[in-house]
Amino acid sequence: MTKLTHFLSVLLLLGASSSSFANMFVDRSIIEFVASEGRQQDLRVSNRGNDQMYVQLEVLDVQNPGTEAEQRVTLSNLSDMTLLATPKQFVLPAQGERAVRLVSLSEASDVERIYRVNVTPVLPPLADNDASVVRVVVAYQLLVIVQPVNPREDLFVERRGDVMYFENRGNSYVLLSEGEQCHADSCDDLPTRRLYAGNSWELPLSDAQAAVNFRMSTFQGSREVTF
Numbered sequence: 001m002t003k004l005t006h007f008l009s010v011l012l013l014l015g016a017s018s019s020s021f022a023n024m025f026v027d028r029s030i031i032e033f034v035a036s037e038g039r040q041q042d043l044r045v046s047n048r049g050n051d052q053m054y055v056q057l058e059v060l061d062v063q064n065p066g067t068e069a070e071q072r073v074t075l076s077n078l079s080d081m082t083l084l085a086t087p088k089q090f091v092l093p094a095q096g097e098r099a100v101r102l103v104s105l106s107e108a109s110d111v112e113r114i115y116r117v118n119v120t121p122v123l124p125p126l127a128d129n130d131a132s133v134v135r136v137v138v139a140y141q142l143l144v145i146v147q148p149v150n151p152r153e154d155l156f157v158e159r160r161g162d163v164m165y166f167e168n169r170g171n172s173y174v175l176l177s178e179g180e181q182c183h184a185d186s187c188d189d190l191p192t193r194r195l196y197a198g199n200s201w202e203l204p205l206s207d208a209q210a211a212v213n214f215r216m217s218t219f220q221g222s223r224e225v226t227f
Contacts, residue, residue: 023049024092024121026140031102033146039104045119046097053092054122057085057100062114066199072116082106083115083144108149111171111197115144147172151219157227162208164227168195175217181210190214
């Protein structure tokens, strides 16, 4: 199953019992558009169950991503559509799969644009005699990143006592993962954090002196860093 970290949501709904809604899989959880590589990308949605499935897509424009002011606005009007997901609805046969195309329609920008795409099975109508049974629906929420024309990496890092301060002063995301701070006889695991352009992060540390190690991923690739 594709690793979705926090992008995989499981919805518990009252209704008729059916395992088919836990049999949908998506082959990608993060889609990244690079200006020099075209405006469209495909992903595949598969049904590993024995019943056909109805699937719908929803595109959300993420405004002020990674901040307390973050908002996710549904893009439903064609005039406002800067990311197109097609087909919007489709039937997925038993043991079948379907390609879904994402097309970036946004104008060239100096700052990355962030979207979420919900891929959700559509539930059939409930029968009156099934109303007391619980069914599980597995829905995927994909992260879509549209890189700026000229991406720039600029991560500011500063120790402030037992807190490490990060600020993304570039125009493209920075992902800090696999973090740890090691002492003489043990290591502390550190949380993973994605910093979009303009985001900052204060990371409490157990040791104000010991080095901090992360794997840092940007538009340029991934590398190990020590602060």
